[in-house]
Amino acid sequence: MRGRYDNQLVSIIMPCFNAMNVIGDSIDSVLAQTYVNWELIIVDDASADQSLATIEPYLTDPRIQLLAKEKNEGVALARNDGLARSTGRYVAFLDSDDLWRPRKLEQQLTALTEKDAVLSYSAYETFQESPLKMLCDKMGIDIWETIEASSTKPFGFMRFNPGPGIGGHCIPLDPIYLSWKAKEANFFSRFIELAQETNSQMPDYIVHKAVTALNTVKKSLNGSTILLIGMAYKENIDDLRESPSIPIFESLQAQGVMVSFCDPLATDFRSKDGATHHTIPLDYAQMAHYDLVITLTCHDLFDKDKMAEHSRLILDTKNAFAHIDSRKIVRFGDATFQIANEATHVSL
Missing domain, CATH: 3.90.550.10 (Spore Coat Polysaccharide Biosynthesis Protein SpsA; Chain A)
Known part of the structure; x- marks a missing residue:
């Protein structure tokens, strides 16, 4: 140099x-x-x-x-x-x-x-695997096996795991502002808007998968009890800005679900209707009282083994239970899953 x-x-x-x-x-x-x-x-x-x-x-x-x-x-x-x-x-x-x-x-x-400058800034890339997860879902491909196989490459691969959506301030908001400002210069950043469109669909997609999971145990979404695990937009923080967990909560509630959440870090939030919602205490035994537990943000403080032991049915959106072999755990992104003692595999 x-x-x-x-x-x-x-x-x-x-x-x-x-x-x-x-x-x-x-x-x-x-x-x-x-x-x-x-x-x-x-x-x-x-x-x-x-x-x-x-x-x-x-x-x-x-x-x-x-x-x-x-x-x-x-x-x-x-x-x-x-x-x-x-x-x-x-x-x-x-x-x-x-x-x-x-x-x-x-x-x-x-x-x-x-x-001869005194300041330099660079472009940046954001990585979101959820659209790929949706594609694999449609094609009956296990996204987690796909990622594991890709991880075997000796070079040129960086692993990013999918989830229920994106949150925080920078990724969900700043590119959209850039796209809006670009239009003033008659420039259309279609890729940014396409990414935003796909990411905005993820909360509804999670709700759809909750319907599919409950159907396998002959439960309807309306009138069911669902516990959301983690409300912060990513693990081990208390930040709720643009968290996809909030629209998931609101959508479930609007469809007649008796929904609660447990997050010892992000303990309360205000929904669009102005209501304030508070976390329930972390009590693994109480998870048995819910028809479905959906893991959205799996902080390290959550004991996954105890969750699996006490919950009746889990929809795992982050592959947090990969180490546990249980037919009551629905891994979001699996090509198939099996519930309880039933022999039928149901495609997600």
């Missing part, structure tokens, strides 16, 4: 909060950079999970340092704390649930040099 940035240190700031399941991949994407003169400052914002244990093995690399905060103060202050510790000429920000391509730093530093 040649250029004015040779041997210039890049300070990478990575805020972290309850990211034990994803931060390892983020750090690995930094370690894979072709530009190697960097320092990675991880700021843990008082995580309540095992994030620190996940980070610890990486601290053997002298380029990686950890700032563990005792009090949660939010991502903005975490970034500022990391910035205060930085010593590089350049600064880059990477969230603990995002990934960089290997030449990301190299290409941005090249652009800074060639354009």
Whole structure:
């Protein structure tokens, strides 16, 4: 590599909060950079999970340092704390649930040099496997077997698991705003709108699968009792912004379901009709009283073995019960599933 940035240190700031399941991949994407003169400052914002244990093995690399905060103060202050510790000429920000391509730093530093610029930003890609899951469903293909088979490739593959939809702020909203602004310039970003259309269908698709599951035990959706596991938009956080679990809850309720939810992290939310809904306590024995348990956001605090033991019927949208062989667990994405002692396999 040649250029004015040779041997210039890049300070990478990575805020972290309850990211034990994803931060390892983020750090690995930094370690894979072709530009190697960097320092990675991880700021843990008082995580309540095992994030620190996940980070610890990486601290053997002298380029990686950890700032563990005792009090949660939010991502903005975490970034500022990391910035205060930085010593590089350049600064880059990477969230603990995002990934960089290997030449990301190299290409941005090249652009800074060639354009004599002081700021560089890049495009980004979002990954959502749910449309593929819907396609596999239509074709009778097991999406989880497909993903496992793809994972055997020695290169060129990055695993992303499907789920009941997308949430948060960046992915569901920002691309739509970009598409809307693009139309003012008479530019139509059809791919963004197509992705939004597909993702917006996922909550209704989950409800449809709940109908199919209940039918196998001769239960109708109307009048049934359903427990939703997890309301936050992703695991191990309490963030409900744009969570697909909320429209799933509202749709089930509108169709006559007596629906409850259990989420010790995201404990309450307000539905469109203005009503406030509160979580039920986490009591595995009580799960036996529901006709169907739907796992939407499987926080690490949930004991999947106890859930499987006590629940009468489970619709697993995240493959959280892959390690449990039980015919009362319906894996969303399976080509077939089997209920109780019946010999009939019903296609999802």
